[in-house]
Amino acid sequence: MTAPEDLADRVEDGRADGGSPSPVLRVHGLTRTFGGLTAVDSVSFEVMPGERLAVIGPNGAGKTTLFKLIAREERMTAGRVEFNGKDISRIPNYELARLGMGRTYQVTRIFPALTVQENVMLAAQGTRRGRFSMFAPARGNSSIRDPAREAIARVGLEKMAPITAAELGHGQQRQLELALALAMEPIVLLLDEPGAGLSASERGMMRELVASLPADITVLLIEHDMQLALGLADRCICMHNAKVIAEGTPEEIKADRKVQDIYLGKALE
Numbered sequence: 470m471t472a473p474e475d476l477a478d479r480v481e482d483g484r485a486d487g488g489s490p491s492p493v494l495r496v497h498g499l500t501r502t503f504g505g506l507t508a509v510d511s512v513s514f515e516v517m518p519g520e521r522l523a524v525i526g527p528n529g530a531g532k533t534t535l536f537k538l539i540a541r542e543e544r545m546t547a548g549r550v551e552f553n554g555k556d557i558s559r560i561p562n563y564e565l566a567r568l569g570m571g572r573t574y575q576v577t578r579i580f581p582a583l584t585v586q587e588n589v590m591l592a593a594q595g596t597r598r599g600r601f602s603m604f605a606p607a608r609g610n611s612s613i614r615d616p617a618r619e620a621i622a623r624v625g626l627e628k629m630a631p632i633t634a635a636e637l638g639h640g641q642q643r644q645l646e647l648a649l650a651l652a653m654e655p656i657v658l659l660l661d662e663p664g665a666g667l668s669a670s671e672r673g674m675m676r677e678l679v680a681s682l683p684a685d686i687t688v689l690l691i692e693h694d695m696q697l698a699l700g701l702a703d704r705c706i707c708m709h710n711a712k713v714i715a716e717g718t719p720e721e722i723k724a725d726r727k728v729q730d731i732y733l734g735k736a737l738e
């Protein structure tokens with residue numbers, strides 16, 4: 470695909486508003502088996518542009534696998550994913566990033582020996598592959614430097630820009646990871662447990678960051694911290710044993726008997 474087509478795809482109905490809005494993401498019958506184990510079982514849902522969707526559920530429910538299937542990091546056994554009306558079920562992962570699918574990981578993926586700025590610029594450059602050579606001097610290229618600077622500022626790491634990622638605290642590394650995803654200017658952002666392993670105050674800061682993401686970015690958020698998840702979400706799906714067992718507003722999810730049974734003993738307030 471050429472760069473101009475790529476750009477047209479991004480603008481098509483993900484950000485421009487022509488007529489009634491259609492889902493930015495449509496997941497239909499998504500299934501993944503590993504040998505005899507079904508990790509994701511016939512999962513279907515839709516997400517509207519700009520929506521914040523929380524994906525909750527106990528350990529092993531299939532949440533991360535669901536994200537990997539949507540992001541084309543894992544092969545689906547059955548089903549279909551549409552992104553901006555386009556069937557992406559068979560396209561390669563790197564194409565998807567260029568179309569505007571961003572993702573952070575449960576386990577962080579940054580280069581410790583590189584500075585914060587270099588990490589973010591690499592991410593910004595990665596999504597522009599084809600328009601720029603990987604080996605071009607990125608430092609002088611404003612179309613990479615500007616989104617990188619903006620992403621660093623958005624997560625509040627300006628002062629850390631010249632410091633190597635290895636020197637950052639754990640919470641700052643999670644901020645950096647969010648900056649990596651933002652530098653790729655995503656239309657849809659998949660956040661896998663951005664609060665994992667953080668202290669209460671760091672989690673509060675991450676909550677603020679996620680809450681302050683630009684309204685036009687659609688966010689899917691996996692989060693074990695129920696307060697954080699339901700506080701940020703417009704809508705929520707709850708997975709259990711590979712299936713979606715409940716879907717609704719945070720209030721509906723809190724009131725759902727099946728959800729309450731799963732989280733028995735854990736306060737949903």
Ligand SMILES: Nc1ncnc2c1ncn2[C@@H]1O[C@H](COP(=O)(O)OP(=O)(O)OP(=O)(O)O)[C@@H](O)[C@H]1O
Binds near residue numbers: 508528575
């Ligand atoms: N590559 C794999 N090979 C075999 N089984 C896998 C693989 N990836 C995931 N699974 C299994 O699929 C199920 C769902 O795993 P997944 O990581 O998606 O759960 P999760 O909801 O993200 O859990 P957690 O909350 O602990 O992160 C688990 O039983 C897991 O062991």
Ligand SMILES: [Mg+2]
Binds near residue numbers: 532533534575
């Ligand atoms: Mg997981």
